[in-house]
Amino acid sequence: MCNLLQFAFTLAWTAAWICLALLLRPLSGREARLPLRMAARCWAPGLLRGAGARLEVEGAARVDWSRPCLLVANHASVIDVCALFRAVPVPLRFLLKDEMKRVPFVGWYARATGMLFIVRDSARAGALMRREAAAMLARGQVLCLFPEGTRSRDGTVAPFKGGSLQAAIDAGVPVVPVAVQGAGRVLPVQGFFRVRPGRIRVGFGEPLAVREDGAPVPRQVLADRARTRIVGMLEAWRRKHATCGS
Template sequence: MPSSPPRRSDRNLAWTAFNAVQFAFTLAWTAAWISAALLVHAVLRDRHWPLRMAARCWAPGLLWGAGARLQVSGLEQVDWSRNHVFVANHQSTIDICALFRAIPVPLHFLLKQEMTKVPFVGWYARAMGMVFIDRSNRRAALGFMRQSAELLRGGGSLCIFPEGTRSRTGVVAGFKGGAFQAAIDAGVDVVPVAIEGSGAVLYPEGFFRVRPGTIRVRFGAPLATRDGDRPVERQALADDARAAVLAMLGRRAGQA
């Protein structure tokens, strides 16, 4: 007599158990590599190698643990000898791992102020000079712009999610013009980055719902922040960056 196919409840239970193991691995892997990176930072008093450890060790391990295959294209469009502001659509927290791994230079992120309270992650982010923003405090937002511009003028590269939050549906929301001000102030080109598939690997809703899949990261042509001797208007720059991301995702503005 043929055996009956597994019931949906059995499959869900198996996935829940598997995700619990993955979550434990994620915590242990993150704690171990952040501890190692902070030790290297304390010894060398330099951020370069601790940031590269995130790209070469921490991020690949978490992508592997999630069963994620990373596909990267468009690297040839960017002059990696220069620093840039990278602006990407945002589907999932695993986007940070994908970008750390895909971008071949030391990378800083703009993070929400609440991240400073997360053990290990917050400690690492502060030590590495990540930029934090408190969106509820207008004066603090101005401080974020100054800090971001100083980072860029010092030769650092910064990654921003200008939608302001993760998309729960895959729709690319409007890009906020304020996120582009630091690039304009520092005279640094903006590189649009399209991320696809990350929301299906690590769901934006629920507690650590992971499914194996492919994450695609595509780099577009850099966008200048100056038009001759004048700075580009920031919302126009934001709209151009969003249009470039939509084009790389194969969508029109009306299908965003």
């Protein structure tokens, strides 16, 4: 019963804030700064509190938020998006699955705020998405994507797909590894909206340069480096938790 009430709250809260954001969208110009900041300061905190999630953010000072960058994060739950919206101190856009366009409210908001969509298993669509992402980054915006391609069901970080990181190379902006821990326990992939209170950590790693010795870093090498940094942050948190708990 509690989970049903939380699910109803999530739907109502999301619909209400998205309706307000869409009403105000014409006032915020091309960059859609106002509706994006509403997601970070109103919608996401409300859903995190409603789920009983305590958010902890580490390493944000490592990133120069006055400049564009590509954030790459591990992915274990839909609540990752809330945690990232809240943790990033500037307007944030995501690369989403194309199916999200058809989701009421969420799809409307995503399109209105300039989110990008990827069609799976389409080389042509992938190339177009990379050009759009590079153009977005070149305009000074911050974009986040999940290079695993799907949510992890057991907390294991799957290999990263390097294709989507090409946008950062083309735009000449750094790639920032972002580790998210605990989201999969708060809102697991399995089952119907089984929310459990808990802590969600978001950690920002040192930005990765997309060029070395005057040449672009191969995109798969860049993806592997980002994954290694993220896995390292997650393992460090686990060791710290084990030490504190012993």
